[in-house]
Amino acid sequence: MSGNLYVVGLGPGNSEMLTEQACKALADADVLCGYTVYVELVRPLFPEKETYTTAMRGEMDRCRWALETAAQGKNVALVCSGDAGVYGMASPVLELAGAYPQVSVEVVPGVTAALSGAAVLGAPLGHDFCVISLSDLLTPWALIEKRLQCAALGDFSLCLYNPASHKRKDHLQRAVDILLKAGKEKDTPCATVRNIARPGQEAQFYTLEALRSAPVDMFTTVFIGSSTTRQEGPWLITPRGYRNA
Amino acid sequence: MSGNLYVVGLGPGNSEMLTEQACKALADADVLCGYTVYVELVRPLFPEKETYTTAMRGEMDRCRWALETAAQGKNVALVCSGDAGVYGMASPVLELAGAYPQVSVEVVPGVTAALSGAAVLGAPLGHDFCVISLSDLLTPWALIEKRLQCAALGDFSLCLYNPASHKRKDHLQRAVDILLKAGKEKDTPCATVRNIARPGQEAQFYTLEALRSAPVDMFTTVFIGSSTTRQEGPWLITPRGYRNA
Numbered sequence: 353m354s355g356n357l358y359v360v361g362l363g364p365g366n367s368e369m370l371t372e373q374a375c376k377a378l379a380d381a382d383v384l385c386g387y388t389v390y391v392e393l394v395r396p397l398f399p400e401k402e403t404y405t406t407a408m409r410g411e412m413d414r415c416r417w418a419l420e421t422a423a424q425g426k427n428v429a430l431v432c433s434g435d436a437g438v439y440g441m442a443s444p445v446l447e448l449a450g451a452y453p454q455v456s457v458e459v460v461p462g463v464t465a466a467l468s469g470a471a472v473l474g475a476p477l478g479h480d481f482c483v484i485s486l487s488d489l490l491t492p493w494a495l496i497e498k499r500l501q502c503a504a505l506g507d508f509s510l511c512l513y514n515p516a517s518h519k520r521k522d523h524l525q526r527a528v529d530i531l532l533k534a535g536k537e538k539d540t541p542c543a544t545v546r547n548i549a550r551p552g553q554e555a556q557f558y559t560l561e562a563l564r565s566a567p568v569d570m571f572t573t574v575f576i577g578s579s580t581t582r583q584e585g586p587w588l589i590t591p592r593g594y595r596n597a
Numbered sequence: 598m599s600g601n602l603y604v605v606g607l608g609p610g611n612s613e614m615l616t617e618q619a620c621k622a623l624a625d626a627d628v629l630c631g632y633t634v635y636v637e638l639v640r641p642l643f644p645e646k647e648t649y650t651t652a653m654r655g656e657m658d659r660c661r662w663a664l665e666t667a668a669q670g671k672n673v674a675l676v677c678s679g680d681a682g683v684y685g686m687a688s689p690v691l692e693l694a695g696a697y698p699q700v701s702v703e704v705v706p707g708v709t710a711a712l713s714g715a716a717v718l719g720a721p722l723g724h725d726f727c728v729i730s731l732s733d734l735l736t737p738w739a740l741i742e743k744r745l746q747c748a749a750l751g752d753f754s755l756c757l758y759n760p761a762s763h764k765r766k767d768h769l770q771r772a773v774d775i776l777l778k779a780g781k782e783k784d785t786p787c788a789t790v791r792n793i794a795r796p797g798q799e800a801q802f803y804t805l806e807a808l809r810s811a812p813v814d815m816f817t818t819v820f821i822g823s824s825t826t827r828q829e830g831p832w833l834i835t836p837r838g839y840r841n842a
Contacts, residue, residue: 361712367617368616368617369616369617369618370617371613371614371615371616371708372612372613372614372615372617373611373613373614376613435708435715435716436716436720437712437715437719437720438715438722439837440720440723442719442723443719443720443724443834443835443836443837444836446720446829446834447829447834447836449832450830459716459717459719459720461614461708461713461715461716462708463680463706463708463712464712467606467680467683467706467708467712468706470680470682470683470704470706471681471682471687471705471706474682474688474691475682475685475688475704476682478682478684478687478688479684479730480728480729480730481683481727481728482725482726482727482728482748482751482753483725483726483727483728484725485724490837490838491724491725491838495752498750499751499752502747502748502750502751503747505747505750506727506743506744506746506747506748507740507743508727508744508747584692584695585695587691587694589688590688591688591692592684592688592689593734593735
């Protein structure tokens with residue numbers, strides 16, 4: 353008798369942003385599995401549960417462990433921050449799941465940082481938008497560059513994930529230079545949100561030109577407006593339509 | 598003494614996909630306000646609450662009513678499906694909120710159809726993606742066309758909202774033609790999800806060429822892969838990285 357494998361998006365890291373579906377999946381699991389920091393976020397809700405944690409880079413091992421354990425009959429919740437499908441664990445799990453046809457996999461969505469960060473700022477993603485990661489660990493920088501150019505040419509609002517890490521200090525600066533060169537205006541309203549829905553949450557507003565030297569780290573999500581985005585008091589607003597633009 | 602105005606994303610329409618933060622905002626509200634269909638979704642959770650509902654097109658009136666009512670001291674929850682910020686009510690409310698400085702506005706994020714639909718399909722948005730609405734009610738078709746072209750040139754995965762309505766039957770067909778002309782492959786894996794997380798939920802898989810004549814309506818969300826997206830059994834997967842692509 354095989355178990356279920358739930359791939360669960362926890363939202364930004366505050367249990368208030370869990371969905372009820374995610375809570376039920378965690379409650380139904382025999383074991384909570386994931387990157388240590390994320391498992392610690394939900395462990396207080398289920399202090400009695402078995403846990404299996406791995407360091408940040410052990411992702412494929414974690415997926416295999418979760419599938420093996422479910423195949424042996426346990427219900428497993430593999431947790432990730434934000435949404436399970438947006439730079440999350442759903443795709444690596446499903447890439448391996450074909451070898452475990454007896455395991456029932458369910459992807460449980462969550463509030464990704466594009467949405468939780470946007471809510472802090474108001475409505476920067478109120479119209480068409482792109483989500484792009486600036487991490488070149490698994491993606492050639494040339495492709496990231498092409499996508500930034502296309503996002504600028506299409507006048508999308510942008511949400512950027514992974515704007516920096518210990519090893520990549522200048523990716524946001526390079527991204528801004530690409531966007532400016534591709535035609536985005538220097539005074540395009542932008543903002544960063546750090547530690548979304550966690551202690552020390554902080555929003556900062558910038559022009560695109562100033563964003564170039566904004567302090568960002570791996571806990572920061574970056575928002576860049578379209579040509580219709582404007583800042584009004586504490587809010588960044590991209591109107592839904594062009595009727596009144 | 599003014600009230601609070603919560604702009605609340607309900608998720609796809611099943612109370613299981615509400616976040617706890619959204620539940621708390623609804624519980625704290627004196628009145629639930631919104632498009633009739635969405636208010637009816639949550640009324641069973643709070644049968645005693647006052648409600649104010651308007652037809653689909655009465656959006657600016659609804660925003661003004663919500664701000665006026667909060668200014669008079671009531672706590673108001675303005676509800677929308679999915680996320681409050683993605684083609685939702687956050688941006689029209691905030692466009693008007695400057696005239697009501699005494700009202701405290703809070704945007705409460707939710708699981709938008711891009712995420713809830715993607716979870717049904719597996720992980721079609723596992724890497725960089727664009728969200729584009731095909732509704733030209735408030736957006737010139739020329740801009741929609743430009744964004745589709747840029748999304749194709751950037752090899753993004755796409756999630757399309759509003760692929761059709763009673764009056765606009767051929768927008769998906771036109772969108773597919775634009776994507777093909779801009780260089781997307783005919784056999785790019787695609788899918789539609791209808792009635793996400795509601796009775797009658799249905800997923801269908803297509804090639805991009807076949808998507809051209811897929812049956813879609815206003816309850817359908819459309820997913821179009823990048824060049825790395827593949828279908829494996831019942832799943833649509835966009836790998837997170839290119840290491841193994």
